[in-house]
Amino acid sequence: MKDNEKGLIERAQGGDKMAFQEIMKIHGQKMLGLAFKFTKNHQDAEDLYQETFLKIYRNLNSFRFESEFTTWAYRILANIAYNTFRKQKNSQTVDMQDGERDLWETIPGDEKDQADREVYNEALREQIHGALSQLSPKQKTVFIMKHYEGKKIKDIAGILGTTEGTVKKYLFRATQKMRQSLVNA
Amino acid sequence: MKHETKFEEMLMLFHFDELSEMETKIFQxxxxxxxxxxxELKELQQMDxxxxxxxxxxxxxxxxxxxxxxxxxxxxxxxxxxxLEGFKSFFSELADSFAQLFAQPKFQLSGMAATLVVGILIGKVWLSSGLKNNPEMMIHLLSNNTELSAEQYQQFQNSLASSMLKSGNVEIEDFQMNENTAADGIMSVSYKLKNNFEARGGLxxxxxxxxxxxxxxxxENPSTRMRAINLLSGIGVHGQIEETFSAVILYDGDESIRLKTADLLSTQSLSEKTLESFKSVALKDTCSEMRLKAIDVLKEHNAENLETVLAVMATRDRDAKVKEYAREALNTLNQTNN
Structure with a gap:
């Protein structure tokens, strides 16, 4: 951890809100991007991001510099995401209006022309979102951490406070379901 | 022949590069x-x-x-x-709780009954200017409503606890640290209010x-006050918590609690307001040890007008030991200033 960042965290731990604002500025884009990977929905990603930083601020004094700040923050984000999945299990979420969506930047990934690409991307997003929504909250959390974040099973177990065997079990079921939804659809 | 399950799991672990060297060889x-x-491996690659x-x-x-x-x-x-807020806030918050809780049709009957109790409560509040015992009526009504989920019941209790805390008419019977269940390194606390219900939440x-x-x-119980102070210090001593600690060092009747709280404050960066509290402690506290501690904190934080406080203590303190300590601190300060 850089000295500059350590100093900011220490100041924020002492109640300095400006220092906390600086911390959010440093990590904001990455954390909001991460939140989107979990939610696959812009509005939910922003809610998850806000809830995560509010929780980080309120619990900043329990951060003892024993891990990287980003690891600790990721842990909080992942746990809130998991709890949100549990609550949302039976409810539909609505994404934000087009004007707000413009604040998200899509990174171009293929050679298709613009109009084709947008149609294709939208269909793909829907397919992936649909496949992920078939998973249970635990399966979904584990799959996202493994596939999108490339976390090791051991680390996922640590973050979610469970055993490697349990993570393997959820990952196995999640992978089977995702494979069926995306490949055999 | 049935395909062995262990190879199905190994396939996934192989795909995610999670097998050991030995396992990889076996699986390959x-x-x-x-x-x-x-x-299946081809399909996993297609999924990727x-x-x-x-x-x-x-x-x-x-x-x-x-x-x-x-x-x-x-x-x-x-x-x-x-x-602390007035009655107005209490009622609006209570009304919000009901609006949320009884929004669903199946709770409408309970909602009507509860509204009646709120009506009784309003009357009682105006008559007796207190809420003591009345919340039990509400709790009793809701406890007997088997249609409420545990989550809804807890949500209601938390709202009611919040309102009662704001009205100032509640005593906390007990609270304790729970096991860390969320696995995110954050402790949670549950506490029991004397009106026979429990509220729960994280720090x-x-x-x-x-x-x-x-x-x-x-x-009223010193050990409860002390435990609350210890828990609060874990959250971080600033803002409203710092103000609470300031009030404790000024007004708590128990010397050991005042001393412990002063200790907790001494290691923090303190606001001007808290340093003013320490000046009052230095001049007025009945416990010599507290007055000595106050000198240390004020020195450590380079408090403004410290010379005046030390001069008064060096001449007027009732304890010779404190007088001497203040005199030495004053001399050191004067030497540094010169």
């Missing part, structure tokens, strides 16, 4: 001979291709700044929220914080 040997695994073709989305800097501004606004409004929950601050200042 199996893979050469097993058409089922070869087919589909997922990888999804375009990555990144938030713009503008969006991050917007989200950060909302967070800062929420944090600032939390600090400004007063601990990040404003209701829990308010309850602890309330207990630290108001609880």
């Amino acid at each position: 040997k199996h893979l050469k001979e097993c058409s089922k695994c070869q087919h 291709n589909v997922l990888a073709s999804e375009p990555e989305e990144m938030p713009s800097v503008e969006l991050v700044e917007k989200a950060n501004a909302i967070i800062m606004k929420k944090l600032n409004s939390e600090d400004e929220e007063p601990t 990040d929950d404003p209701l829990v914080r308010k309850s602890l601050m309330y207990a630290a200042r108001q609880d």
Whole structure:
């Protein structure tokens, strides 16, 4: 951890809100991007991001510099995401209006022309979102951490406070379901 | 022949590069001979291709700044929220709780009954200017409503506890640290109010914080006050918690609690207001040890007008030891200033 960042965290731990604002500025884009990977929905990603930083601020004094700040923050984000999945299990979420969506930047990934690409991307997003929504909250959390974040099973177990065997079990079921939804659809 | 389950799991672990060197060798040997695994591995790779073709989305800097501004606004409004509010707030919050809780049709009957109780409560409040015992009526009504889920019941209790804390008509019977169940390194606290119901929440929950601050200042039992102070110190001594600790060092009747709280404050960076409290402690506290501690804290924090405080103590303190300590501190300060 850089000295500059350590100093900011220490100041924020002492109640300095400006220092906390600086911390959010440093990590904001990455954390909001991460939140989107979990939610696959812009509005939910922003809610998850806000809830995560509010929780980080309120619990900043329990951060003892024993891990990287980003690891600790990721842990909080992942746990809130998991709890949100549990609550949302039976409810539909609505994404934000087009004007707000413009604040998200899509990174171009293929050679298709613009109009084709947008149609294709939208269909793909829907397919992936649909496949992920078939998973249970635990399966979904584990799959996202493994596939999108490339976390090791051991680390996922640590973050979610469970055993490697349990993570393997959820990952196995999640992978089977995702494979069926995306490949055999 | 039935395909062995262990190879199905190994296939997934192989795909995610999670097998040990030895396991990889075993599986690769199996893979050469097993058409089922070869087919499934191909499908896993296809799944990866589909997922990888999804375009990555990144938030713009503008969006991050917007989200950060909302967070800062929420944090600032939390600090400004007063601990004790009047009856008006109590009723509006209680009404909100009911509106949320009984929004669903199946709870409408309970809602009507509860509204009746609120009506009785309003009458009692005006007549007796207190809520003691009345919340039990509400709790009793809701406890007997088997249609309420545990989550809804807890939500209601938390709202009621919050309202009662604001009205100042509640005593905290007990609270304790729970096991860390969320696995995110954050402790949670449950506490029991004397009106026979429990509220629960994490240390990040404003209701829990308010309850602890309330207990630290108001609880009649010294050990409860001390435990509340210890829990609060774990959250971080600043803002309203620092103000609570300031009140404790000034007004708590128990010397050991005042001393412990002064200790907890001494290691923090303190506001001018808290340093003023320490000046009062230095001049007025009945315990010599507290007055000595106050000198240390004021020296450590280079408090303004410290010379005046030390001069008064060096000439007027009732304890010769404190007088001497103040005199020495004053000499050192004068030497440093010269």
